[in-house]
Amino acid sequence: MSRYSWLSERLLPWYREHRRELPWRRTTNPYPIWLSEVILQQTRVDQGLAYWQRFMEHYPSVTDLAAAKEDEVLKLWQGLGYYSRARNLLTAARQVVERHGGHFPADHNALLQLKGVGDYTAAAIASIAFGIPEPVVDGNVYRVLARLLLISTPIDSTAGKREFRERAAELLDAQAPGDHNQALMELGATVCTPRKPLCHQCPLADKCLARAHDAIDRLPVKVGKTKVRIRHFNYLHIEGPQGLVMERRGPGDIWEGLHQLPLVESTKALGSKGLLNSLRTFLPGAVPTARSERVVHVLSHQRIQAVFWRVSIALEPEFSSDRQWVPKDRIHSVAVPRLVERWLNGELPEKRV
Ligand code: SF4
Numbered sequence: 001m002s003r004y005s006w007l008s009e010r011l012l013p014w015y016r017e018h019r020r021e022l023p024w025r026r027t028t029n030p031y032p033i034w035l036s037e038v039i040l041q042q043t044r045v046d047q048g049l050a051y052w053q054r055f056m057e058h059y060p061s062v063t064d065l066a067a068a069k070e071d072e073v074l075k076l077w078q079g080l081g082y083y084s085r086a087r088n089l090l091t092a093a094r095q096v097v098e099r100h101g102g103h104f105p106a107d108h109n110a111l112l113q114l115k116g117v118g119d120y121t122a123a124a125i126a127s128i129a130f131g132i133p134e135p136v137v138d139g140n141v142y143r144v145l146a147r148l149l150l151i152s153t154p155i156d157s158t159a160g161k162r163e164f165r166e167r168a169a170e171l172l173d174a175q176a177p178g179d180h181n182q183a184l185m186e187l188g189a190t191v192c193t194p195r196k197p198l199c200h201q202c203p204l205a206d207k208c209l210a211r212a213h214d215a216i217d218r219l220p221v222k223v224g225k226t227k228v229r230i231r232h233f234n235y236l237h238i239e240g241p242q243g244l245v246m247e248r249r250g251p252g253d254i255w256e257g258l259h260q261l262p263l264v265e266s267t268k269a270l271g272s273k274g275l276l277n278s279l280r281t282f283l284p285g286a287v288p289t290a291r292s293e294r295v296v297h298v299l300s301h302q303r304i305q306a307v308f309w310r311v312s313i314a315l316e317p318e319f320s321s322d323r324q325w326v327p328k329d330r331i332h333s334v335a336v337p338r339l340v341e342r343w344l345n346g347e348l349p350e351k352r353v
Contacts, residue, residue, distance in 0.1 A: 012176060051076070058072070077089075108122050120136060146210070148210070
């Protein structure tokens with residue numbers, strides 16, 4: 001059994017109960033499915049439905065479309081924009097007739113050879129019409145996967161495209177790839193929306209890492225829009241009979257006014273030796289004794305890579321109005337960023353150094 005069988009067990013029943021009833025979902029004929037995919041790249045479902053119906057009335061089969069005049073096709077396409085797509089539609093229909101005798105090939109690579117058919121469309125036709133286990137990754141799927149699996153690799157980067165495709169392939173239900181792909185797209189279109197997703201209606205809510213880490217609004221990440229700055233935070237957990245040393249964050253940076261553990265920010269990730277060097281000036285005599293795993297915390301413009309270090313101290317740290325001992329029974333009443341809260345709640349595993 002796949003390690004992601006829980007996904008299908010939740011997603012497929014949800015899809016079968018909640019999906020929007022659309023005519024191209026009632027068939028496994030690749031022609032209407034292909035037509036719907038091409039049209040829906042241009043427009044929303046409510047508007048696209050009328051175009052799809054008009055095309056199906058004029059050209060009930062791929063052979064009818066292949067015999068059409070280009071002007072007619074462009075006229076029917078009018079209002080959708082990107083007219084090269086309408087021309088590609090016609091060329092692809094003619095290729096299906098000339099190369100494949102009027103039958104769409106049941107093969108992902110052969111589908112990719114058709115004019116205007118990219119990875120997304122080929123995977124959609126292959127999985128929905130022919131039950132071939134190819135993952136479909138469209139904008140909706142990027143969003144659902146980024147949130148569900150807490151992936152902060154930008155979706156418009158080469159590395160991101162590769163990573164999302166790999167993860168989508170891992171998650172794919174090979175027994176029902178068509179419904180699986182459509183269910184993920186439908187979830188993204190109707191529940192896991194870009195703004196204000198309806199998490200309380202989501203069948204995956206209790207497995208969603210972005211929800212658990214309060215990162216929904218920050219995912220998915222796009223480089224095109226925002227240049228992401230990577231920062232390395234080393235938090236120092238200094239505990240004594242008086243409680244825990246905490247400091248307030250100053251102005252002009254993220255989390256202004258919130259409290260945190262004393263922070264050493266470095267230009268690269270530090271090991272225990274590197275931290276020890278930094279502590280020589282920051283907190284003389286302090287020695288790291290344990291550390292958390294590196295945690296990635298995603299903000300809209302920044303990616304924080306944080307490690308929490310337990311340190312023992314020879315001297316009291318310097319105190320000011322912004323840095324003080326906080327008694328243990330008061331720690332949870334102090335406002336801290338979610339990242340620090342995870343450490344204070346014991347949610348981050350640690351190991352000795
Ligand atoms: S819980 Fe919310 S954010 Fe997570 S996948 Fe579901 S709808 Fe999207």
